[in-house]
Amino acid sequence: xxxxxxxxxxxxxxxxxxxxxxxxxxxxxxxxxxxxxxxxxxxxxxxxxxxxxxxxxxxxxxxxxxxxxxxxxxxxxxxxxxxxxxxxxxxxxxxxxxxxxxxxxxxxxxxxxxxxxxxxxxxxxxxxxxxxxxxxxxxxxxxxxxxxxxxxxxxxxxxxxxxxxxxxxxxxxxxxxxxxxxxxxxxxxxxxxxxxxxxxxxxxxxxxxxxxxxxxxxxxxxxxxxxxxxxxxxxxxxxxxxxxxxxxxxxxxxxxxxxxxxxxxxxxxxxxxxxxxxxxxxxxxxxxxxxxxxxxxxxxxxxxxxxxxxxxxxxxxxxxxxxxxxxxxxxxxxxxxxxxxxxxxxxxxxxxxxxxxxxxxxxxxxxxxxxxxxxxxxxxxxxxxxxxxxxxxxxxxxxxxxxxxxxxxxxxxxxxxxxxxxxxxxxxxxxxxxxxxxxxxxxxxxxxxxxxxxxxxxxxxxxxxxxxxxxxxx
Amino acid sequence: xxxxxxxxxxxxxxxxxxxxxxxxxxxxxxxxxxxxxxxxxxxxxxxxxxxxxxxxxxxxxxxxxxxxxxxxxxxxxxxxxxxxxxxxxxxxxxxxxxxxxxxxxxxxxxxxxxxxxxxxxxxxxxxxxxxxxxxxxxxxxxxxxxxxxxxxxxxxxxxxxxxxxxxxxxxxxxxxxxxxxxxxxxxxxxxxxxxxxxxxxxxxxxxxxxxxxxxxxxxxxxxxxxxxxxxxxxxxxxxxxxxxxxxxxxxxxxxxxxxxxxxxxxxxxxxxxxxxxxxxxxxxxxxxxxxxxxxxxxxxxxxxxxxxxxxxxxxxxxxxxxxxxxxxxxxxxxxxxxxxxxxxxxxxxxxxxxxxxxxxxxxxxxxxxxxxxxxxxxxxxxxxxxxxxxxxxxxxxxxxxxxxxxxxxxxxxxxxxxxxxxxxxxxxxxxxxxxxxxxxxxxxxxxxxxxxxxxxxxxxxxxxxxxxxxxxxxxxxxx
Numbered sequence: 023x024x025x026x027x028x029x030x031x032x033x034x035x036x037x038x039x040x041x042x043x044x045x046x047x048x049x050x051x052x053x054x055x056x057x058x059x060x061x062x063x064x065x066x067x068x069x070x071x072x073x074x075x076x077x078x079x080x081x082x083x084x085x086x087x088x089x090x091x092x093x094x095x096x097x098x099x100x101x102x103x104x105x106x107x108x109x110x111x112x113x114x115x116x117x118x119x120x121x122x123x124x125x126x127x128x129x130x131x132x133x134x135x136x137x138x139x140x141x142x143x144x145x146x147x148x149x150x151x152x153x154x155x156x157x158x159x160x161x162x163x164x165x166x167x168x169x170x171x172x173x174x175x176x177x178x179x180x181x182x183x184x185x186x187x188x189x190x191x192x193x194x195x196x197x198x199x200x201x202x203x204x205x206x207x208x209x210x211x212x213x214x215x216x217x218x219x220x221x222x223x224x225x226x227x228x229x230x231x232x233x234x235x236x237x238x239x240x241x242x243x244x245x246x247x248x249x250x251x252x253x254x255x256x257x258x259x260x261x262x263x264x265x266x267x268x269x270x271x272x273x274x275x276x277x278x279x280x281x282x283x284x285x286x287x288x289x290x291x292x293x294x295x296x297x298x299x300x301x302x303x304x305x306x307x308x309x310x311x312x313x314x315x316x317x318x319x320x321x322x323x324x325x326x327x328x329x330x331x332x333x334x335x336x337x338x339x340x341x342x343x344x345x346x347x348x349x350x351x352x353x354x355x356x357x358x359x360x361x362x363x364x365x366x367x368x369x370x371x372x373x374x375x376x377x378x379x380x381x382x383x384x385x386x387x388x389x390x391x392x393x394x395x396x397x398x399x400x401x402x403x404x405x406x407x408x409x410x411x412x413x414x415x416x417x418x419x420x421x422x423x424x425x426x427x428x429x430x431x432x433x434x435x436x437x438x439x440x441x442x443x444x445x446x447x448x449x450x451x452x453x454x455x456x457x458x459x460x461x462x463x464x465x466x467x468x469x470x471x472x473x474x475x476x477x478x479x480x481x482x483x484x485x486x487x488x489x490x491x492x493x494x495x496x
Numbered sequence: 497x498x499x500x501x502x503x504x505x506x507x508x509x510x511x512x513x514x515x516x517x518x519x520x521x522x523x524x525x526x527x528x529x530x531x532x533x534x535x536x537x538x539x540x541x542x543x544x545x546x547x548x549x550x551x552x553x554x555x556x557x558x559x560x561x562x563x564x565x566x567x568x569x570x571x572x573x574x575x576x577x578x579x580x581x582x583x584x585x586x587x588x589x590x591x592x593x594x595x596x597x598x599x600x601x602x603x604x605x606x607x608x609x610x611x612x613x614x615x616x617x618x619x620x621x622x623x624x625x626x627x628x629x630x631x632x633x634x635x636x637x638x639x640x641x642x643x644x645x646x647x648x649x650x651x652x653x654x655x656x657x658x659x660x661x662x663x664x665x666x667x668x669x670x671x672x673x674x675x676x677x678x679x680x681x682x683x684x685x686x687x688x689x690x691x692x693x694x695x696x697x698x699x700x701x702x703x704x705x706x707x708x709x710x711x712x713x714x715x716x717x718x719x720x721x722x723x724x725x726x727x728x729x730x731x732x733x734x735x736x737x738x739x740x741x742x743x744x745x746x747x748x749x750x751x752x753x754x755x756x757x758x759x760x761x762x763x764x765x766x767x768x769x770x771x772x773x774x775x776x777x778x779x780x781x782x783x784x785x786x787x788x789x790x791x792x793x794x795x796x797x798x799x800x801x802x803x804x805x806x807x808x809x810x811x812x813x814x815x816x817x818x819x820x821x822x823x824x825x826x827x828x829x830x831x832x833x834x835x836x837x838x839x840x841x842x843x844x845x846x847x848x849x850x851x852x853x854x855x856x857x858x859x860x861x862x863x864x865x866x867x868x869x870x871x872x873x874x875x876x877x878x879x880x881x882x883x884x885x886x887x888x889x890x891x892x893x894x895x896x897x898x899x900x901x902x903x904x905x906x907x908x909x910x911x912x913x914x915x916x917x918x919x920x921x922x923x924x925x926x927x928x929x930x931x932x933x934x935x936x937x938x939x940x941x942x943x944x945x946x947x948x949x950x951x952x953x954x955x956x957x958x959x960x961x962x963x964x965x966x967x968x969x970x971x972x973x974x975x
Contacts, residue, residue: 104549117548124542126549225548230780258551259782336780339582342591343546347647358639362584385582385775394777 029095029189029243033136036094039083043076043094046189047138050096053186054140062162063181065101066109067141072096075138090136092250097132098182098191101142102149103234104223105129112225113157114147116344116351116369126223127258128192128234128251135250140188143178147371148341149199149227151175152443155434156373164207166469170427173203173443176237180207183237190247191237196228197329198422198447200235201459205422205472208461209237210244210489213447215479216454217262219248220255226340228333229260231451241460241489245269248482262480272483273490278311280488283415283476286316289323289445292424295465300421303462303473306495307419307488317411317418321403325449326441328404331384331397332452337374338381344369376437405453412478417488420446422459422472446474456482460489463496501666504743506705508735509712510665512727514678515656516688517625517696518561524624524655525552525594532694536648544653546589551781558655559601560795562622563787565657565687566602567796569617575786576601576621578779583772587627587647595623595658597776601785607661607681608804609673610819616662627652657687663702663712668731672724675699679724680803680828692723699727703734704748713738714748718762721755730755734762806832813839814849822853830861843871844878847887855895864898872902883961886911910959919952919960923968926951938973945969 027035027046035041051069058064082089099105102112104122106129111117125133132139146156154162154177164172165185172181176193180203183191193200195213204211212235219234226232236247252266284304292300304314346352346365353364370378384393411418423443433440450457456479459472473492477485501507520530526543542550563573579597600621607615628651633643659678665671679697682690690697699722704715716738721730738748752771753762801809810832811818826832831852839845848870856863873894877887890905926948927934936944945966952965 110548112548120548122542122547122549124547124550222551223549226781228780257553259553260780335777339580339592339775339777342582342584343548343589345584345586345591347586348545348589349547358586382775385777387773387775390775390777 026186026239027189028240029092029238029246030240032095032189033091033093033246036079036083036136037089041094043079043083043136043138044073046094047072047076047096047140050140050187050189057165057185058187060163060168061165061181061185061187062160063098063143063165063178063185063187064141065111065113065144065159065178068108068139069141071108072138072140075133079136079138090134091246092132093136095137095190096140096188097137098140098143098179098188099129100145100149100176100179100191100193102145102194102225102227103129103192104225105139105142108142110142110225111159112148113145113159114369114371114374115158116366118158118351120350122223124223127220127255129223131251132192137250141182143176143182143191145178146175146199147374148225148337149175149194149196150337150373150377152198152202152440153428153430153433154178154203155430156371158371161430164427166208167427167467170429170469171206173206173423173427175199175203177203179237180204180209180211183207183209183239190239190243192234192247192251193237194224194227194232194234195447195451196231196333197451198444200237201447201457201472201474202423202443204237204459205461205470205474206427208470208472209239210241210458210460210493211235211237211472212244212248212458213450213456214248214252215262215456215482216451217260218252218267218456218480218482220258220261222255222257226336228336228451229340230336231329231333233451241486241493242270242273244458244489245273245486267480267482269482269486272487275487276310277307277488277491280307280312280417280484281415282307282312282314282488283317283411283418284314285319285322285411285418285420287318287320287322288420291442291445292421293426293466296421296423296425296471299462299465299471300419300473303419303492303495307491310491310495312488315415317414319404319407319411319449321400321407322449323445324400325404325452326445328397328400329444329448329452330380330441331393332401334377334381335384335394335397336381338378338385341370341374341378373437401452404449408449408453408455408476408478416477416484417481418476420474420476422446422474426465426467426469426471450476453479455479456485458485458489460492461496462492502708503705503735504739505707506735506739507708508666508668508731509663509704509706509715510668510671510731511663511702511715512659512661512665512671512674513700513702514659514661514675515698515700516565516659516682516690518558518655518657519686519688520555520558520561520655522555522557523653524555524558524622525653528653530654531650532696534650536646536650539650540652544589544649546591552594552779554782554785555655558622559785559787561685561687562601562620562655562657563792563795564685564799565659565682566605566620567792567799568681568685568687568802569602569605569607569620569659571602571605571617571620573602573787573792575599575784577784578622578782579776580779581774581776583774585626585629586645587629587649587652589627589649589652593624593626594779594782596621601787607674607677609670609677613670615664615670615674618660618662620657620659623656623658625651625654625656663704663715668728668735671701671731672728675724675727677803683828683830684800684803684806695722698722701727701730701734703731703738705735705738705742713742714750716748716751716753716762718753718755719765722757726755726757729757729760730762733760737762803827810835810849814845816846816849822849826852829856829859831856831859831863833861834863834867837867838871838874841868841871842875843867844874847874847877851891855891859895865894866899869894869899869902876902876906880961880964882906882911919956919964920968922952922955922960923948923965923972925955927972937969
């Protein structure tokens with residue numbers, strides 16, 4: 023991994039003609055040819071489109087045209103982001119073969135800056151899962167140890183970068199789906215403040231929680247990606263009315279004088295190797311001039327419960343459109359209601375069905391107040407607790423995942439054990455805050471451990487300064 | 497019966513839910529055209545079709561029209577939110593309708609019916625329309641038993657306002673007046689074209705009966721009531737059904753009914769027990785809509801005069817009764833400003849009202865006939881330069897030609913003015929020619945006047961004004 027070119031290097035070299043976009047792409051395609059059958063990061067590799075794009079960028083460089091901030095940078099896209107004319111499936115049988123007539127805003131922004139999209143990556147069906155084992159098209163393997171999961175739900179996007187199939191990638195994070203696989207694959211992964219990155223063209227799971235964010239091998243690359251994909255989009259009503267933050271500029275600023283929060287009432291269950299790395303991270307920041315302060319988030323342990331009501335409730339509504347009427351799978355039956363039932367029974371996997379049922383139940387008359395209504399209250403409570411904590415600190419550090427990458431099948435038989443993977447990541451989504459995972463050494467079996475930097479809404483600049491410091495300290 | 501407050505001792509209690517399509521260029525949440533009658537599935541886009549990843553963006557013009565309507569209905573405009581109403585149906589692309597639930601845009605208004613009957617408006621909220629299903633084969637165009645169904649998504653996402661009245665209506669006549677007045681207001685503020693026959697205005701009627709002084713009875717909701725006349729018929733049918741049911745020992749069950757206009761009956765669509773659970777929750781793809789005070793006041797200030805005020809003004813201007821049909825019809829056509837213009841250039845407003853009511857039904861709110869031309873005609877008639885019949889002929893010609901020189905037209909038709917001196921000599925000739933009739937008339941035999949008037953008309957070759965001749969004969973007889 024040490025010899026890898028970063029997105030910043032590539033863009034700089036391609037711009038000057040020192041390196042061709044085609045050469046960058048071919049390197050990735052060779053890696054894909056060598057290992058994709060083993061890793062299964064992709065649902066679709068768009069090699070020919072990518073070659074045409076790369077050739078075009080090279081031609082533009084030769085012609086002296088400006089080629090953008092991501093010139094020649096290869097990007098893998100989680101297969102829940104719409105790509106015009108290119109199959110977009112959410113790793114679900116119900117959408118197999120569907121080609122969107124439009125690009126997601128993030129896709130448009132990447133391509134406008136010269137990025138080359140290499141393919142659509144595997145995910146837990148409709149982003150519901152923490153291991154990418156829930157894909158209808160088979161699991162993705164962790165390139166660092168193929169007996170283990172890459173995390174999820176953006177496991178394909180994490181694996182693609184970890185395996186050298188693309189320079190960077192995009193995932194979506196509803197409860198930790200970028201940060202947890204980033205941690206398990208040894209990458210930087212960012213969940214931006216809610217509303218920072220447009221959701222237009224992202225196939226919704228939990229609309230009030232979903233955010234798109236980057237995977238990268240360095241904090242600087244993640245910052246660059248953020249600068250390209252963030253910023254107001256009139257096509258997304260929840261998009262914040264502000265420009266993308268300038269993050270590259272703050273990375274060298276250090277953490278001198280910064281207050282780093284340590285949660286004293288943190289949910290239990292993290293493995294010792296992970297906790298040890300977290301302690302080391304606090305030490306590193308202290309050494310760099312920050313102070314560590316104790317904070318409490320009493321509602322944190324309720325986050326999981328609230329999340330597993332709010333997200334399925336929204337999902338039950340978001341996924342109702344997959345009804346066999348207009349697009350995707352249809353399994354014909356004797357009448358309309360039977361057609362709905364046969365189509366959705368055949369089209370959705372078990373985890374998706376489980377969450378649709380959970381969500382439908384939580385919103386039902388007579389249960390709404392006890393479940394969905396109460397979950398919304400917990401959501402506010404969590405935001406309040408964090409707001410209080412952020413009076414005393416600038417960022418908070420936690421593990422990203424309670425453990426390093428686990429083995430296939432370890433948690434598939436027990437949904438609750440799987441849900442616990444996200445105990446540290448979920449509160450950020452409920453509060454609409456920013457958070458990122460930074461690789462910080464290794465734990466059990468030499469596998470990477472991620473440290474999570476939590477920041478308040480719009481706290482990206484502070485968060486990236488801390489992340490950059492941790493990266494320097496490894 | 498329709499205006500009776502009590503039917504066999506039972507009082508009718510009616511509330512109306514009226515859906516109107518807003519007259520916007522584009523849909524509530526996307527840029528597709530909001531246009532009736534286009535080729536099916538041409539006004540569509542990813543948002544309209546509920547394609548994965550497509551997000552709604554609220555149409556500001558729709559909000560303005562909804563606010564205009566709310567303010568015209570004396571509502572309070574308030575900060576509001578959107579909810580999802582979840583149910584499966586093929587013409588509902590997302591399987592949820594974006595609507596407003598516990599925080600609607602407009603609340604607590606009222607609408608005044610003739611006779612100062614005030615009907616409360618509970619709310620007037622924004623929501624999106626569904627597509628339109630057509631079921632081929634099978635009975636009554638229902639999906640059950642049909643061979644196949646066709647869906648047109650042109651209507652999906654069209655902005656609607658649902659106006660919910662309080663149960664303040666007590667007779668079927670009031671219900672019809674309510675719908676009619678609401679329609680006039682919609683047209684006046686330009687919020688909708690309010691065409692019931694095209695479905696841009698649709699009524700659901702809630703009907704119950706009770707004995708005065710006792711709590712309201714169980715209500716039934718009647719859907720598919722698509723004309724003002726049907727509103728009256730459906731209510732009367734349903735009231736009678738409920739009264740007969742109770743009188744024979746039965747109990748009214750809360751039901752949703754379907755009005756069948758052809759048979760003049762209601763049929764059960766569903767009962768409360770199998771009502772849908774819509775699982776309303778806050779639409780996470782939209783943010784709260786908080787109309788600032790300045791915006792609301794700007795819209796309030798720009799409201800045009802409303803039908804009630806305009807009827808009052810027209811009544812004052814023309815001397816016609818405020819509840820007269822002429823006043824109602826002309827205001828509804830929006831031609832009251834035109835009559836004002838006729839009066840402003842010196843025309844006779846009272847006659848102008850009659851002309852406009854009778855001859856301008858197919859004209860736009862600003863008729864093609866210049867106000868000056870109609871004023872000239874009204875003065876000719878008022879000053880007895882032409883007879884009422886001649887005026888009618890000239891009016892028809894004005895409308896046909898979109899205006900013209902009335903004096904020249906009258907002359908060309910030989911409708912030249914007959915001065916009083918000439919008329920008097922003709923009257924004298926007629927008396928001289930028939931002294932017998934004159935004697936009888938003077939003796940109080942009024943029938944004898946007919947012969948004399950007829951003689952004058954004959955002598956004048958039809959140019960004399962019958963009324964003027966009669967007046968002259970009366971003057972002569974009493975002198």
